[in-house]
Amino acid sequence: MKNSVSCIIVDDDPTAINILQDYIVEMPRLKINRIFTKPVDALSEISIESNRQLIFLDIDMPALSGLQLADNLKHKSHNIIFTTSYPEFALDAFKVRAKHYLLKPFNMGDFAVVVNEVLSECYDAQHIAKENEGAFFLRTNGERGRLTKVLKKDIIYLQGSNNHVHIYTPTNDYSVYMTIKEMEEKLQENGHFYRVHKSYIINTAYVKEINGHKIDLGKYEVLMTPQYKEAFMGFIEDQTLVSKRLRDQHL
8 A cells, every 4th residue: 555644634623624634634645644724823833844735725724824834835845735615815825835726615525536637746756767858657566558759848846855856847746766966967968957055956947036045937936055056146137138248348
């Protein structure tokens, strides 16, 4: 049997919590870790954990909204499924890297479909079975006849978490069983990829803006640390439009 996945519920509605508990119990791979009725308490505990929890998160809560909580956790490796009565927040939910969005009231069938999709994408380890200059071919454990092609040009960024690397594209998030260092070595000959943090490798083709230590990649935002800044900013300097007269003044 595949590894079980630890779950956290964050909701201030007892009825919604009871429903989620009942549904989680019905899913063989899920186990309830903790339940929070106050999002501020959830933030203080979850933000210091490194294990990948599956978080079922309400949006409309006092003191701290679910969107605010998710925004504070977006650089962590946790996976979030929003459970809410408000369809108008769906776009905002994906901006803070939510994996899915369940609209209340939902039944067991809706819950199972969404959870299995997230488990498949985020928790079932994949391996790079083949590789060429332009793409990786991923194979999920136990699926010998199935390969998933991921074009390198479609990769926005990669995030390392323990012995896994998450590959983020405009439409999917793949989890590969390898270290971020191993992935960095695989991409070192590709001039588009730069490591900007101990946990992040970015595709420079998606850089929209650099503001201090933050790099805006459009759909995502990542942090840059001093250890990796010099090499990356050297690349940016080469791409920056500067008048020849200004360059001559600095020679």
